[in-house]
Amino acid sequence: MNDSLLLALAVLALLLALAALLVALSASRRASRRSRRTRRAPELPTDVQGLRGEVHALRAEVSDALRHLSVVRYDAFGDMGGHLSWSLALVDDAGTGVVLTSIHGRSDARTYAKGVTEWSCDQQLSPEEEEAIKLARTG
Structure with a gap:
């Protein structure tokens, strides 16, 4: 085989490897997004839920302050x-x-x-x- 044919085959193999890498990366991202969407947030303890309510009430109260x-x-x-x-x-x-x-x-x-x-x-x-x-x- 001559050198130009070997160089062309090497470039083609490199391009195919790069394309396979991009396809794998894209599939990995899609799977990651799907798993994030399907994961449920853990149930919060009642004291944390109560604190969230108090923070919400404080924010509503302070909105009328001249701040x-x-x-x-x-x-x-x-x-x-x-x-x-x-x-x-x-x-x-x-x-x-x-x-x-x-x-x-x-x-x-x-x-x-x-x-x-x-x-x-x-x-x-x-x-x-x-x-x-x-x-x-x-x-």
């Missing part, structure tokens, strides 16, 4: 520095809460409160208040 918050500090006026003005968003999981804003000037400070429902407000929001709500929602 999403964000503060945005800024200069409300161009001639003032130090980022003394701020907007604070305090909202629960549903996006209900309040945005508090304090604007500091040279001679006075003014504070505003605006109600938030479903992550938006009926009153017009400043860009800083909108940013505070957005940060509270994502953070």
Whole structure:
């Protein structure tokens, strides 16, 4: 046999071995998936089931807590520095809460409160208040 024929046979044998390996790997994955689907989860002890119920109740209870918050500090006026003005968003999981804003000037400070429902407000929001709500929602 000449060298080119032997090389062609060797390449063909290598390709067939690779194809057989891929078929075996695919069959193994399918069998693994089938066995995972048919396996039943073991029955949990009653104390673990009770703990799951308590965790579920705690999650429902804490969803009403004002636990999403964000503060945005800024200069409300161009001639003032130090980022003394701020907007604070305090909202629960549903996006209900309040945005508090304090604007500091040279001679006075003014504070505003605006109600938030479903992550938006009926009153017009400043860009800083909108940013505070957005940060509270994502953070």
